[in-house]
Amino acid sequence: MREAFSKSLQRLARHDSRIVFVGCDLPYNSMREFQAAFPQRFFMEGIAEQYVVGMAAGLASGGLIPYVQSTATFITRRAFEQLFIDIGLQQLRVRIIGSGGGLVYSEFGPTHTALEDLALLRQVPNMGICVPRTGEELGRLLLSTIEWDGPLYIRLSDGAQESDGGPIGEMGRACLLRHGKGALIISTGVVSSAISDIEELLVQGGHNPEVLHFSTLRPFDSASLCEAARNAAQIIIIEEHHRDGGLGSMVIETLADAKILRPTTRIGTRFEPALSCGEHLEISAKFGLRGPALAQAILAACVHQRTAALR
Amino acid sequence: MNEATKVVQDAPRGDDLDARSKAIRRRILEVLAQRRVGGHISPAFSIIEILLVLYDECLRLPKDAAGIDDRDRFILSKGHGCLALYAVLEHKGLIPPEELDRLCSVGAPLGVLPERNISRGIEATTGTLGHGLPIAVGMALAARINEKNSNIYVLVGDGELNEGANWEAAFHAVKHRLANLTILVDRNRQQSSGPVENVLPMPYMPALWREIGFNVCHVPGHDRRALREALLVPLPDPRPTVVICETTKGKGLGKSEGSGEWHYGQAPSLNEIPSLL
Numbered sequence: 001m002r003e004a005f006s007k008s009l010q011r012l013a014r015h016d017s018r019i020v021f022v023g024c025d026l027p028y029n030s031m032r033e034f035q036a037a038f039p040q041r042f043f044m045e046g047i048a049e050q051y052v053v054g055m056a057a058g059l060a061s062g063g064l065i066p067y068v069q070s071t072a073t074f075i076t077r078r079a080f081e082q083l084f085i086d087i088g089l090q091q092l093r094v095r096i097i098g099s100g101g102g103l104v105y106s107e108f109g110p111t112h113t114a115l116e117d118l119a120l121l122r123q124v125p126n127m128g129i130c131v132p133r134t135g136e137e138l139g140r141l142l143l144s145t146i147e148w149d150g151p152l153y154i155r156l157s158d159g160a161q162e163s164d165g166g167p168i169g170e171m172g173r174a175c176l177l178r179h180g181k182g183a184l185i186i187s188t189g190v191v192s193s194a195i196s197d198i199e200e201l202l203v204q205g206g207h208n209p210e211v212l213h214f215s216t217l218r219p220f221d222s223a224s225l226c227e228a229a230r231n232a233a234q235i236i237i238i239e240e241h242h243r244d245g246g247l248g249s250m251v252i253e254t255l256a257d258a259k260i261l262r263p264t265t266r267i268g269t270r271f272e273p274a275l276s277c278g279e280h281l282e283i284s285a286k287f288g289l290r291g292p293a294l295a296q297a298i299l300a301a302c303v304h305q306r307t308a309a310l311r
Numbered sequence: 312m313n314e315a316t317k318v319v320q321d322a323p324r325g326d327d328l329d330a331r332s333k334a335i336r337r338r339i340l341e342v343l344a345q346r347r348v349g350g351h352i353s354p355a356f357s358i359i360e361i362l363l364v365l366y367d368e369c370l371r372l373p374k375d376a377a378g379i380d381d382r383d384r385f386i387l388s389k390g391h392g393c394l395a396l397y398a399v400l401e402h403k404g405l406i407p408p409e410e411l412d413r414l415c416s417v418g419a420p421l422g423v424l425p426e427r428n429i430s431r432g433i434e435a436t437t438g439t440l441g442h443g444l445p446i447a448v449g450m451a452l453a454a455r456i457n458e459k460n461s462n463i464y465v466l467v468g469d470g471e472l473n474e475g476a477n478w479e480a481a482f483h484a485v486k487h488r489l490a491n492l493t494i495l496v497d498r499n500r501q502q503s504s505g506p507v508e509n510v511l512p513m514p515y516m517p518a519l520w521r522e523i524g525f526n527v528c529h530v531p532g533h534d535r536r537a538l539r540e541a542l543l544v545p546l547p548d549p550r551p552t553v554v555i556c557e558t559t560k561g562k563g564l565g566k567s568e569g570s571g572e573w574h575y576g577q578a579p580s581l582n583e584i585p586s587l588l
Binding site: 020040041043045046048050051052053054055056057058059060061062063064066081082085086089090 | 426427434441444448457475482483
């Protein structure tokens with residue numbers, strides 16, 4: 001996904017001289033082609049997330065549109081106050097690109113995984129939140145980011161597919177990945193692609209779920225969510241993020257406000273010392289977020305909810 | 312260091328302020344008294360002469376600043392001094408008196424800490440410390456990218472320099488050789504809980520700026536002639552500049568000058584004001 005970001009941004013910068021790239025000590029050679037093409041609009045700054053967010057606010061108040069890239073968890077945890085005040089309250093056009101969203105850096109352990117970034121950024125005033133699932137979806141969203149009037153966070157997940165063959169999500173619109181009946185699966189980011197991988201297992205288990213993917217959590221397509229929920233018997237929310245504070249919370253809060261109540265299960269991560277370190281896909285499976293483990297988690301939720309409904 | 316201390320000790324107390332400096336102080340106290348709200352009085356009183364020199368002579372600032380992108384910019388990073396900023400902006404015609412009269416009323420544009428309001432001359436939301444300098448570095452870079460001739464000024468407190476984000480920004484300002492950036496340090500030697508020298512002594516602060524790579528000027532911060540010279544005489548090196556202003560917290564508050572009294576507090580009554588100034 002980093003590659004897709006780099007190429008898309010370069011394309012956009014060719015047509016828009018307001019676009020500036022700011023990196024926070026990224027890996028060697030990152031964005032080298034952008035640097036070669038636009039040396040005046042390329043900054044590789046030191047290990048200083050707080051400064052970089054403030055500096056980007058200054059660039060934006062000068063009429064530029066900075067895209068700031070850092071490791072997702074560093075920039076959201078360490079520079080939270082700068083995100084909140086400098087770009088959130090001041091409503092400036094700064095784009096924060098968080099690499100390694102979710103469990104991508106799980107080999108490095110809990111200092112590097114970004115599992116509460118969405119929960120934090122939901123609290124930042126005016127902050128748009130994009131969680132693309134594929135490289136092509138990221139490219140589509142990036143196009144809309146230029147004119148977005150305010151700050152924006154884009155969560156990158158290294159290793160995402162370029163395309164999963166499904167429809168491409170747009171800013172503020174839920175994306176229907178699968179028509180179905182009974183269970184409604186709601187997801188965001190790369191996990192949405194992982195659901196299509198296990199579709200066959202769900203069908204074999206006797207289910208025909210509807211799958212609704214959210215590529216942006218703000219703007220949030222509450223209308224599509226409510227409509228889909230009204231037609232569903234039960235809801236299963238899946239995200240590569242802590243179960244609290246992210247998409248699952250948003251869905252439950254939105255439906256509660258709309259007085260739509262359905263049996264609901266949240267599948268996601270939790271802070272668990274025994275699962276804080278390990279290879280990405282292996283850890284993802286432990287939380288029920290990939291492959292057969294994901295299918296099992298969904299099937300278990302369906303059984304449980306059916307039992308609960310019968311009681 | 313000895314020199315700096317000497318400047319402060321030699322500075323006359325209160326009666327050296329001219330009529331305009333005194334009128335701005337009186338205006339601040341009267342607004343607080345009339346509105347019956349608390350405010351940061353002494354942090355404002357240490358920076359009034361610095362602001363007057365900036366707004367009289369340094370800043371290229373059209374009356375309607377919004378939308379004019381080659382204007383000079385001033386950020387009050389120590390937002391706690393904003394009563395001084397409001398009063399000076401009112402004096403310069405950027406803030407209408409009726410807005411200052413409504414200070415801190417529900418829905419009013421001006422609060423006890425400043426929020427970004429370009430048309431009123433307030434360039435950044437501050438008050439949480441350590442935010443202004445990184446923003447100023449970005450503004451100085453934006454001017455360079457946009458090929459605009461704007462100068463960026465940012466005023467920080469000496470207590471505020473406890474915040475590490477300032478130093479992240481300072482290192483990068485030097486890396487980018489930002490000759491259009493001037494940092495003013497309000498060295499009033501007091502912070503919220505007591506004297507700077509007790510809370511976090513930084514006797515090396517002036518030397519530190521020089522060591523990092525800044526031009527450094529050191530001036531008595533209520534002396535407008537000295538401030539003018541530091542801000543207007545061009546320096547030979549294309550580097551960012553720091554002007555360390557030796558000030559007195561609560562300057563003009565008679566017996567309370569130089570103390571932590573009135574850092575934040577309930578407004579004086581209108582009757583009390585003459586005895587305070």
